Amino acid sequence: MKVRLQEVCKTIKGVPVLDHISLELEGSNVYGVQWKNGCGKTMLMRTICGLICPTSGTILLNDEILVKDISFPRSVGVLIENPSFLNGYTGFQNLKMLSDLRDHLSYEQICAILTRVGLDPADKRVYQKYSLGMKQKLGIAAAAMGDPELVILDEPINVIDESGMQNVRAILHDLKEKGSVILIACHDREELEQLSDQIFKMEAGRILT
Numbered sequence: 001m002k003v004r005l006q007e008v009c010k011t012i013k014g015v016p017v018l019d020h021i022s023l024e025l026e027g028s029n030v031y032g033v034q035w036k037n038g039c040g041k042t043m044l045m046r047t048i049c050g051l052i053c054p055t056s057g058t059i060l061l062n063d064e065i066l067v068k069d070i071s072f073p074r075s076v077g078v079l080i081e082n083p084s085f086l087n088g089y090t091g092f093q094n095l096k097m098l099s100d101l102r103d104h105l106s107y108e109q110i111c112a113i114l115t116r117v118g119l120d121p122a123d124k125r126v127y128q129k130y131s132l133g134m135k136q137k138l139g140i141a142a143a144a145m146g147d148p149e150l151v152i153l154d155e156p157i158n159v160i161d162e163s164g165m166q167n168v169r170a171i172l173h174d175l176k177e178k179g180s181v182i183l184i185a186c187h188d189r190e191e192l193e194q195l196s197d198q199i200f201k202m203e204a205g206r207i208l209t
Contacts, residue, residue, distance in 0.1 A: 008057035019205035032196030077148035083139025087128035103146035
């Protein structure tokens with residue numbers, strides 16, 4: 001997987017949110033985003049995964065132009081801001097419904113990813129009864145299941161304990177070994193440095209370094 005952004009801009013009501021961003025992201029790498037509030041980080045992530053159309057510029061995924069050639073990345077796992085699932089269903093049931101829409105993973109595969117993030121596949125509690133940490137873990141499981149080629153994670157370790165952080169590190173390592181492009185934002189600078197192969201600093205809609 002290769003992701004290329006060429007002079008990508010996004011303007012809302014005349015205000016530039018993304019300002020001529022050019023990036024090249026290669027598979028088997030974890031890219032970190034160091035950011036300040038209001039820098040455009042979430043808009044950048046939404047734009048790369050096809051949830052927002054850029055005002056100008058081009059995004060290419062394996063030489064396919066996003067929006068023009070394809071509406072969304074063909075293989076993507078996303079956790080942006082807070083995870084959102086159906087309140088009246090268990091974690092397993094939520095992932096099963098997502099899988100039926102795209103990957104058609106087996107029972108064993110869904111159980112495996114739940115176990116990897118530290119959740120019990122047999123837990124009968126519905127999502128509404130989950131703690132904040134459990135909800136975050138389910139969001140990570142949803143983003144990682146099926147080994148997507150592009151993984152975008154916004155604050156994945158938020159409200160997660162140390163054992164959960166270790167699970168996240170292991171999952172990202174495995175995805176990286178399988179050739180995924182991973183873009184991650186994290187407010188914890190030390191953790192971001194540990195997770196990332198390369199870090200971009202983002203400020204006022206621009207990539208500074």
